[in-house]
Amino acid sequence: MTKRFPTPKGRLTAGRSLAELTWLRVGGPADWLFQPADVEDLATFLRELDPAVAVFSMGVGSNLIVRDGGLSAVVIRMGRGFNAITVEGNRVTAGAAALDAHVARRAAEAGVDLTFLRTIPGAVGGAVRMNAGCYGSYVADHFVEAQAVTRAGEVVTLDADDLNFRYRQTDLPEGCVITQATFEGVSGDPEELAARMDAQLKKRDETQPTKDRTAGSTFRNPAGFSSTGRADDAHDLKAWKVIDDAGMRGATLGGAQMSPMHSNFLVNTGGATAADLEGLGEEVRKKVFQHSGIELVWEIMRVGKPAPE
Ligand SMILES: Cc1cc2nc3c(=O)[nH]c(=O)nc-3n(C[C@H](O)[C@H](O)[C@H](O)COP(=O)(O)OP(=O)(O)OC[C@H]3O[C@@H](n4cnc5c(N)ncnc54)[C@H](O)[C@@H]3O)c2cc1C
Incomplete structure (x- = not known):
């Protein structure tokens, strides 16, 4: 068994329970959990991993039900090496493990409006994969590009055409792991942006069970299949x-x-x-x-x- 697995710099754990890594707190173990140290570590690991072994990326598990029998795969969960956030002009680049809320706050401090991310409890990789959004804005409205590592271990840049954003979905190739994404927002006054985020949080707490164990919206809005994936198209x-x-x-x-x-x-x-x-x-x-x-x-x-x- 171990012969099929490369020795990474990061952490590889056998039989790791995933229940406590998801918001719903259910589910069986992953055959393996891999927490890569950095992009190079992830790319080398995937290059050397037996192509027959399935790979599944997870963020913070805020949109996931892991079934009770667990996952026969190497589950990849990124941590410290993947949570940097940098701002250049109106563009914000964040590692896949950076929390959406942190990205929104950091952008607002720099006068960039990515406030829609503030109340989404996931991380950047999951936000891109799911075309996450709320309050009239989706990832697709702000997306510039993403860095990813393919299942074969190649580091690639993905643009919006590669991802084909649709309502709460994208065409990310099987086994491809998003490692970082760049978003663009319009300029705004930091204090006004902070106030808007506070108001959004308050509205959330009043209308959704934010303190319970949930995974957000269970089903897509039925007529919400916007053809471009952008918020202004949704029904x-x-x-x-x-x-x-x-x-x-x-x-x-x-x-x-x-x-x-x-x-x-x-x-x-x-x-x-x-x-x-x-x-x-x-x-x-x-x-x-x-x-x-x-x-x-x-x-x-x-x-x-x-x-x-
Ligand atoms: C209280 C609550 C409120 C919510 N409100 C909203 C909302 O307003 N709008 C909204 O859009 N969503 C909402 N959600 C759902 C959820 O937060 C989003 O879908 C979020 O983007 C998921 O991110 P995550 O990091 O938790 O991903 P996970 O749940 O871990 O994974 C979700 C999917 O993304 C994939 N994925 C995750 N990381 C990567 C990666 N690095 N590379 C490739 N694929 C990856 C996984 O394979 C999986 O298919 C809510 C959830 C909760 C619990």
Whole structure:
């Protein structure tokens, strides 16, 4: 087994539980967890890794259900070597592990408006992969380029065409790991930007279960398939509304619940398994389809295998 694995500078751990690395706090272990020291370490590791071994990148797990049987893959999670943030004019470059909130704050201090990132609880790699967004702005509206390491261990630069941004999705090639991204924002007054971010945080806390174990919006907004991936193209039909109409606000399965506060948020109320959460999500999809004919599409990424029988 170990013969298939290169010896990296960073940390490689066998059988690492992923539950405590995700917001929902569920899921089995990864065969291996790799925390690369820097880009070169990651590139060398992927170059030398048996091409038959699957690779999965994770950020801070704020959009993930890892199934109870875990992930047969090398899970790559970036840390300290990947969280630098630099500002040059109106462009902000951040490592994949930099938290969206830190990027927004650092940009605002420099008079650059990336305030939309402030309330998204993920890191930069996940934000690019998911075309994250809120309050009328998506990553696609601000994206300049990203650095990534391919599964074959090549360091490449990706532009917007490579990623083909769409509503909450991109075309990142299988096994490709984003290591850094550059965004551009318009100029703004630092104090005004800070005040806007405070207001957004307050609004969030009033309307979403931000203190609970969730992964944000469970399903994409049904008509929100903007063709360009930019916010100004998106439609208005909301997932929470069709879930409400189907009578599923507050519905439960085991330890999983559709939040009474925001019906598109799936909550681990304590002892939920990944199977409870996914099962409840599928029940919601079924009820919504029966009620309105709308097929909800998962926004939460679900990965790994179910627990053995
Ligand atoms: C309370 C709450 C509120 C939220 N609000 C919003 C919101 O307003 N708008 C919004 O868009 N999202 C929202 N989310 C969802 C989530 O925060 C975003 O999707 C976020 O961008 C995910 O980032 P992450 O680092 O947690 O990625 P993860 O959840 O770890 O991973 C998500 C996906 O990105 C991939 N990925 C992660 N890092 C990399 C990388 N370095 N290279 C390649 N692929 C990678 C993973 O493979 C996976 O497919 C919310 C979540 C919560 C819990």
